[in-house]
Amino acid sequence: GIQVEQSPPDLILQEGANSTLRCNFSDSVNNLQWFHQNPWGQLINLFYIPSGTKQNGRLSATTVATERYSLLYISSSQTTDSGVYFCAGISSASKIIFGSGTRLSIRP
């Protein structure tokens, strides 16, 4: 079936550490996006990355479409990076399929 799976489910790090979040997706899912949900519940679009690598400041993402995975890297973590990170893709029926999220907690 159509699947988007994220790991790890929870991640606790000290401020300044680097982190890697993973998203595996099935054959019928395309057009990966990474979102950060802030403490107020807003979904902030981080990257639209169907393939290749993109960078934005301390964040970067890589999607290897042929191997059906995407990675989100956060370098020099700050407490404001805390929250839930979701990846999502689009099925052939234009349905958005979300992963279950990675809850990231950055300790000062």
Add this chain to the structure above:
Amino acid sequence: DVKVTQSSRYLVKRTGEKVFLECVQDMDHENMFWYRQDPGLGLRLIYFSYDVKMKEKGDIPEGYSVSREKKERFSLILESASTNQTSMYLCASISDRGASNQPQHFGDGTRLSIL
């Protein structure tokens, strides 16, 4: 920039009330979606619509209905609100044109509390 607007950020209603959550997008998108998000359960699809007056059930449609009378507006209706419908509700839209090359866009969410 695409804008998806949800009518309320916070809403408090009573058990048994009929509740309307409104979502409007300004980019002529064909596809619109309603999700709810609950701790430990992630985002779950309630209903989606791929055209005016068209609707499809998502993963958890029970207790909800939707309305899409105009392309830009997708309404989620709680016919008789219950406490287990207290949640964060998110609306999203995406173009069908070259959907294989388009990101999805989200509203800011509505945090609904049913007392």
